[in-house]
Amino acid sequence: MKIIGTGSSLPKNTVSNDDLAKFLDTNDEWITTRTGIKTRHLLTTEDLYDLAVDAAVKAIQASGLRPDQIDFLLVSNVANRHVTPGLSCIVQKRIGLTCAGLDINVACAGFVNALMLADSMMKSGHAKNILILCAEEPTKYCNWHERDCSVLFGDGAGAVVLTEGNAFKDVKLTMISDRDVLYYERGMETTPFESHYIKGQPLVMKGKELFRTAVSESAKDIKTILDREHLTPDDINWFMLHQANKRIIEGIRTIVGGTEEQYPTIIQKYGNTSSASIPIMLDEMLRADQIRQGDKIIMSAFGAGFVSAACLWDWEF
Secondary structure, three states, rough: OEEEEEEEEOOOOEEEEEHHHHOOOOHHHHHHHHHOOOEEEOOOOOHHHHHHHHHHHHHHHHHOOOOOOOOOEEEOOOOOOOOOOOHHHHHHHHHOOEEEEEEEOHHHHHHHHHHHHHHHHOOOOOOHHHEEEEEEEEHHHHOOOOOHHHHOOOOOOEEEEEEOOOOEEEEEEOOOOOOOHEEEOOOOOOOOOOOOOOOEEEEEEEEHHHHHHHHHHHHHHHHHHHOOOOHHHHOOOOEEEEEOOHHHHHHHHHOOOOOOOOOOOHEEEEEEEEHHHHHHHHHHHOOOOOOOOEEEEEEEEEOOOOOEEEEEEEOOO
């Protein structure tokens, strides 16, 4: 399996830390030192479906394929306005696809999990060309009266087109039963037979526990892949980590090893865009000609569940 096209899309509205300080008890220094974030893009006049379609169309165009040549659509999304139908159904017609699709929700680790599914589908002969689309609006499930969560997130979408090849080498998936570290509950309709009703609530994030779990599990996944493939950190050109928090990225690097240059970041510009963060970063790096033929890339992501995932690429154009 290899990637032959990428695309990304972000809302037009850019919100700085100073903008948030106008209505939250915070300031640029407080946010920057704790997260590394300077700005983020938030949906205003657009909706998530606009971003999803834009990113997907760009990826298909970059691949050189026609929409009718895509055999399957995999969509990673935590939450959007529709509980049903799935986001894949909503965007399929607007993209011009004729194939089937599937939605997954593995939180911020969705992109790496979708890669694993795509690889399995290709190896089993069910599809040759697969579009993965990660479209997220995490700003819609934060409490915007509290700074701890709301300063972290941005909206965005990233997409890749995959076809047969030998670039995808290894994957490691992890799941830990620890729901209370990070979760978001939507309200549901009541029935006359319920003894109690729990209404929805904004995103709950236990910062210290989340930091420790994200750093330890991501580092463990990466080191497992390095050991299995008989590689060292010096052999890897790029460690593409989920852009959740600059300090988390630094914590992982401290354990795994490697230079700061091997760990690219976009969190300073976009904040945490959930499962879209790695494909957005990949799209930007490819369009800037930063990735070369044969580069070894490890992608690692982590999120609610608690789940984490990592994979290895020998980059192939």
